[in-house]
Amino acid sequence: MRTGEIAIKDRKVALFNLGFAYSAFLIGTLCGLLQVFIRNDALKLPEWLDYYQILTAHGLLLAIVFTTFFIFAFFQAGMSRTLGAFGPKVRLWNWIGFAVTALGTLLVVVMVVAGQASVLYTFYAPLQAHGLFYVGLALFVIGTWIQGFSLVGHYAVWRRHHKGELSPLFAFMAVATIILWVIACLGVVATVLFQFIPWAFGWTNGINVELSRSLFWYFGHPLVYFWLLPAYMAWYVIVPKIIGGKVFSDSLARLSFVLFILFSIPVGFHHQLTEPGISSFWKFLQTVLTFMVIIPSLITAFSMFATFEIRGRELGGRGLFGWIRKLPWRDVRFTSIFIAMAFFIPGGAGGIINASFQMNEVIHNTLWVVGHFHITVGTPVAMTFFGLTFWLIPNLTGRRFTKSLQKLAFLQIATWSIGMLLMSTAQHLLGLLGAPRRTAYTGYAHDDALAWFDGLLTNHVTMAVGGSILFLSAALLIFIVIQLWWLAPKADEETYEAFPIAESDSSMTPRFLENWKIWIGIAFLLIALAYTIPLSEIIQHAPPGSGRFQTW
Amino acid sequence: MHLHKYEKIWLGFGVIALVIFLSVVGVSAFAQGHAPSSGHMTIDPEKVRETAPFDQPGLHKKEDGTYEVAMIALTFGYEPSKLQLPAGEEITFTLTSEDVVHSFSIIGTNVNMMAVPGQINHRTHTFKEPGSYLVICNEYCGSGHHFMSTEIEVVEQ
Numbered sequence: 001m002r003t004g005e006i007a008i009k010d011r012k013v014a015l016f017n018l019g020f021a022y023s024a025f026l027i028g029t030l031c032g033l034l035q036v037f038i039r040n041d042a043l044k045l046p047e048w049l050d051y052y053q054i055l056t057a058h059g060l061l062l063a064i065v066f067t068t069f070f071i072f073a074f075f076q077a078g079m080s081r082t083l084g085a086f087g088p089k090v091r092l093w094n095w096i097g098f099a100v101t102a103l104g105t106l107l108v109v110v111m112v113v114a115g116q117a118s119v120l121y122t123f124y125a126p127l128q129a130h131g132l133f134y135v136g137l138a139l140f141v142i143g144t145w146i147q148g149f150s151l152v153g154h155y156a157v158w159r160r161h162h163k164g165e166l167s168p169l170f171a172f173m174a175v176a177t178i179i180l181w182v183i184a185c186l187g188v189v190a191t192v193l194f195q196f197i198p199w200a201f202g203w204t205n206g207i208n209v210e211l212s213r214s215l216f217w218y219f220g221h222p223l224v225y226f227w228l229l230p231a232y233m234a235w236y237v238i239v240p241k242i243i244g245g246k247v248f249s250d251s252l253a254r255l256s257f258v259l260f261i262l263f264s265i266p267v268g269f270h271h272q273l274t275e276p277g278i279s280s281f282w283k284f285l286q287t288v289l290t291f292m293v294i295i296p297s298l299i300t301a302f303s304m305f306a307t308f309e310i311r312g313r314e315l316g317g318r319g320l321f322g323w324i325r326k327l328p329w330r331d332v333r334f335t336s337i338f339i340a341m342a343f344f345i346p347g348g349a350g351g352i353i354n355a356s357f358q359m360n361e362v363i364h365n366t367l368w369v370v371g372h373f374h375i376t377v378g379t380p381v382a383m384t385f386f387g388l389t390f391w392l393i394p395n396l397t398g399r400r401f402t403k404s405l406q407k408l409a410f411l412q413i414a415t416w417s418i419g420m421l422l423m424s425t426a427q428h429l430l431g432l433l434g435a436p437r438r439t440a441y442t443g444y445a446h447d448d449a450l451a452w453f454d455g456l457l458t459n460h461v462t463m464a465v466g467g468s469i470l471f472l473s474a475a476l477l478i479f480i481v482i483q484l485w486w487l488a489p490k491a492d493e494e495t496y497e498a499f500p501i502a503e504s505d506s507s508m509t510p511r512f513l514e515n516w517k518i519w520i521g522i523a524f525l526l527i528a529l530a531y532t533i534p535l536s537e538i539i540q541h542a543p544p545g546s547g548r549f550q551t552w
Numbered sequence: 553m554h555l556h557k558y559e560k561i562w563l564g565f566g567v568i569a570l571v572i573f574l575s576v577v578g579v580s581a582f583a584q585g586h587a588p589s590s591g592h593m594t595i596d597p598e599k600v601r602e603t604a605p606f607d608q609p610g611l612h613k614k615e616d617g618t619y620e621v622a623m624i625a626l627t628f629g630y631e632p633s634k635l636q637l638p639a640g641e642e643i644t645f646t647l648t649s650e651d652v653v654h655s656f657s658i659i660g661t662n663v664n665m666m667a668v669p670g671q672i673n674h675r676t677h678t679f680k681e682p683g684s685y686l687v688i689c690n691e692y693c694g695s696g697h698h699f700m701s702t703e704i705e706v707v708e709q
Contacts, residue, residue, distance in 0.1 A: 052695065120692050124653050126669060127694070209653065209669050251553045274655075275666035276591035276673035283590070284581060291570050298566040302559050357577045358586045361664045365655060365690035434659035436690035439698035446686040446703065448659045510553055543594035543670030549652045551627045551694025 006077055006499060007085035011396045013094045014080075015485075017073035018393065020102060021066050022481050028061030029474035036423075036467035039442050040460055051440035052118040052552055059121035060112070063227075063377060064140075065105055070385050071230045072098070072147050075174045077392060078233075079151050081499045082168040083158040090157075093150035101143025107136030118552040120438065122220070123196075125212045126546035131200040134192050141185050141192075148178040166514055169253060169504040170237050176257040177229040179516065180222055183265060183523060187218030199548065206545015210277040211538050217268035218531065221290075225264035227377050229257065231384040234337060235304055238388065240502035242334050243327060245311035247504035248303040254513040256296035256303075262523050263292040266530035270355040274364050282534040283357065289530060290355040297348055304341060332409040336387035339417055344380035350428070351376065365438075367463075368431025371424040379420050383413060386477060393484040394497035400489050401497055408480055415473035422457075423466025429458040589665035589675035591646075597669035600624055600650040611637060619643045625654035625667035625689065628696035636705045639682045647673045655691040658704065666691060679706040 006014070031054045037043035038051050045051065076094060080086055086094065110132075111117040117129035123137075155175050159167060166172070191212045198204040236253045240246055247253060269278055269286040312323025328334050350372045353359055363369060390409055394401045401409075435442070435452045442452060442460050453459055491497060512518060555563075580586045600606045605622035610632045612620050619641055624631040626649065637643060647656050649667035657664040658677070665675045679685070689700035 050695065052692070052697075118695075124691075127652050210671055213653075213668070249554070249556075252555075252559075255553070272666075273588045274664055274673075275668055276589070276671040277594075277668065278590070279592060280581070280587045280590055283588070284578065287577065288574055291574055294566055294570050295563065298563060299559075302562050306556070306559075352573065356573070357581055358588050358662075359577070361588050361662045364664050365657070434657070434686075434688075436657070436688055438690075438692040441698045444686060444688060444701050446659075446684070446701075448686045508554060541592070541594055544596045544598065546597050546669045549627075549694075551652060551696075 005496070006080045006396065009091060010076060010080040010086050013091065013098055014073040014076040015393075015396050016098055017069045017076065018389075018396075019485075020098075020105075021069035021073065022478065024061040024065035024069065024105075025474065026478050028058050028066060029471055031055070031058035031061065032467055033471035036464035038440060040464050041441070041443075042464075048115075050115065050118060050552065052120070053112060053115060055438060055440075056112050056118050056120050057109070060108060062382075063373075064121060067227045067377070067381065067385075068101070068140075068144060071177075071226070072101075072144070074230055074233075074385075074388060074392065075151055075178075076147075077396065077499060078170045078501075079154055079174055082170045082501060083154060086154055087157065090150050090154045093153070094147055097143050097146030097148075097150060099143070100146055101140055104136045104139030104141075104143055107132055107139065111136065115552075122216065124216070125196065125199075125207045125209050126549050127552075128200055128548035128550055131197060134196045134200055138189065138192050138197070141189055145182060145185070148182060151175075152178055166250075166506045166509055166511065168501070169247060169250060169506070170233065170501060172254055172514060173229065173233045173237065173257050175516075176261055177226065177233070179520060180229065180261050180264065181226045183261075183520075183527075184219050184222035184226065187215040187268075188220075191215035199545075204545075206547065208538070208542045209546050210275070211535070211542070213272060213275070214268065214278070214531075214535060214538060217271040218265070219268075220271060221268045222264045224373075224377065225260055227381045229260060231340070231381045232257075232300060234384050234388055235300065235341065237502055237504070238500050239304075239334060239337055240307045240311070241500035242331060243308070243311050245307050245314070245502065247502050248306040248310070250504040250506040251509040251513065252299050252303055253504070254509060256299045258513060258519050259296040259299075260293065261519055262526060263289060263296070265523060266526045267293075267355075269530075269534070270357075270360070273357060273360040277538055278534050279537075282530070286530055287355055287357045289526065291352070294352070332406050332413065333387055333390050336390070336409070336413045337384050339413060340380045340383035340387065343375050343383070343417075343420070347372065347376040347380055363431050365436060366431035367427040367435045367437050370437045371427030371431060374420060374424045374427065378424075379416070383416060386413065386416070389477075389481060390484075391497045391500070393481060394488070394491065395499050397485055398491055398496070399484055399487075400491045400495050401484060402488055405480055405483055405488060408476060412473050412476040412480060415469055415476065419466045419469030419473055421466070423463050423470065425457050426459060426463040426466065429455070430460065430463070433458060435460075589645075589647075589663075589673050591671060591673045593672040594670055595648055595672055597648075597650060600648055605646060606648060611635065611643075621645050623647045623656060623667075625649045625656060627651050627654075627694050628689070628700040630656070630687065630700075630702045633702055634705075635702070636707060637679060638709050639679050639706050640709065642676055642678050644674055644676045647675075652693050653691050654689045654693050654700065657688055657690045659686040659688065661685070664690070682706045682708050 117133040267290040312326040315326040317323030317326040649669045654667040685704040
């Protein structure tokens with residue numbers, strides 16, 4: 001087998017996950033296009049379709065389905081690449097996990113299309129969707145757990161055969177991400193299984209709304225780190241190889257992932273700062289814990305630029321900034337991910353604003369938030385995934401990422417960047433003026449609301465222009481994906497797209513960083529500290545439960 | 553674990569920034585009283601209109617001379633639907649929902665509070681300028697979510 005090649009049997013499950021991801025991406029981005037037109041009164045939907053159905057589909061298909069299926073494709077390919085081909089059991093369970101995740105997704109989509117679940121991806125009680133919608137959500141999570149545990153199993157086999165060794169960085173990070181995901185899902189599984197399903201099927205009559213919201217956000221915040229950490233894996237492990245460099249520091253890379261497990265979970269209240277039922281003390285405590293993620297984020301930023309600078313100087317860059325020009329900007333696999341990182345600078349800073357306790361009142365549930373996650377998950381994460389796609393699909397299909405496709409890829413990331421810049425800037429500014437998120441229509445008969453159409457950037461129309469460019473970009477990406485999958489010329493020995501994995505010197509890395517018992521233990525301690533008392537208060541002081549409402 | 557000198561400086565800068573951010577937020581919240589809306593009282597969501605103060609929605613002057621507005625959020629509007637408030641007075645909004653989750657957000661102010669069924673939320677605000685203020689619901693509540701708005705008329709005493 002060539003270096004950087006993945007066992008043929010393992011490719012298939014990764015490709016199925018990728019295919020599912022990009023099908024969801026196409027439909028999800030089309031929904032996004034429809035939204036910006038409807039909001040500006042430029043399009044009227046047929047009777048059987050409703051704005052909030054489309055909005056639910058957009059959020060679920062892009063933020064949940066596209067990301068999750070892509071992440072598992074990336075993990076499956078990367079684990080097979082770095083730890084060796086899967087055994088038959090691991091492969092079988094990956095397939096079973098994929099099938100269950102896909103089944104759950106289809107069930108959810110059917111319910112949304114049938115108009116039985118216009119509850120948006122946050123599905124806040126007491127809005128009540130069809131019971132099967134929640135069953136679909138549960139199956140989705142169970143499917144990801146099966147895939148996750150089978151990958152952990154593959155890793156466990158490797159470690160048994162390599163006693164005393166640190167695992168390859170890619171595998172370490174994938175396992176860290178899976179641990180984070182499993183712990184995070186406990187909250188949403190608890191609320192879906194014990195609150196929503198019995199209530200939606202009519203077995204219980206009331207639901208404790210505040211408890212369901214708190215359990216949802218216990219899951220909802222680490223969810224964003226479940227999207228982000230695979231992007232960070234690409235930044236730490238893939239990008240250095242693409243530019244011809246090495247991982248800057250193996251131990252810091254591992255440390256930052258461990259810190260993300262600790263500090264991304266006990267922080268969900270910063271999504272609930274303006275609501276009753278949780279005392280200010282606990283909200284503030286979780287604000288403090290939220291801010292701790294600044295540290296691993298800064299470690300990551302430093303590592304990235306250190307790798308870039310070291311490599312740029314190796315290539316002959318001189319002076320304070322001369323190395324920047326030497327970086328391989330003509331390689332779209334690098335440039336795409338670099339732009340993705342650049343978007344994360346304002347994205348991360350915006351996140352600090354959102355979590356800043358009383359400052360949250362200024363932007364909570366305004367369009368600012370929509371702008372925020374389009375420059376976090378919508379660009380840093382999504383465009384990193386695009387950058388991975390450009391070589392991952394050819395690697396799996398044995399085709400070539402040709403020169404002409406590379407040019408198209410540049411056009412694709414350029415349009416995505418411009419579209420996102422326009423749309424998210426408009427959203428941030430409109431949010432500061434108070435324009436709400438998640439509304440079908442933007443016309444409120446009041447001077448303050450009319451001002452939302454006045455500015456050059458502070459304008460709903462600018463947002464729509466950006467959204468339209470984004471859809472063009474998405475269509476272009478789908479074209480590239482189809483080419484790389486079925487139509488591009490077959491690669492030979494020389495043109496084969498290898499799976500790039502950068503060298504990472506782990507000889508100085510402390511062994512305790514891979515002692516998961518320590519980190520999982522501390523994670524649960526922090527969770528217990530941040531959640532035990534406020535959650536038991538919400539349960540003990542529960543009001544009579546809320547009934548079922550279908551208001552769409 | 554080896555740390556490069558520049559990285560120590562960089563992380564030191566990060567930690568200091570973190571401490572400053574949290575101090576600003578903390579002092580503003582707990583010493584100056586700028587905390588976001590909150591509340592610890594619960595209510596039967598099916599008996600909102602039988603429970604004080606929501607049995608009489610609207611503006612009340614309390615014994616200590618401050619004002620309270622009892623506000624019910626519902627699909628797709630607010631009760632009371634019209635509100636006239638005095639400028640320059642401290643007003644506490646007391647809010648709940650009688651059906652799904654809503655919000656009560658006054659554009660141009662920092663009043664942006666969630667209405668959660670079963671829970672009672674509070675937020676104090678003083679309108680400095682008289683005029684007409686737009687109130688909207690910014691939490692998705694159903695097909696009429698984007699029609700859920702009202703106006704507050706703030707008048708000089």
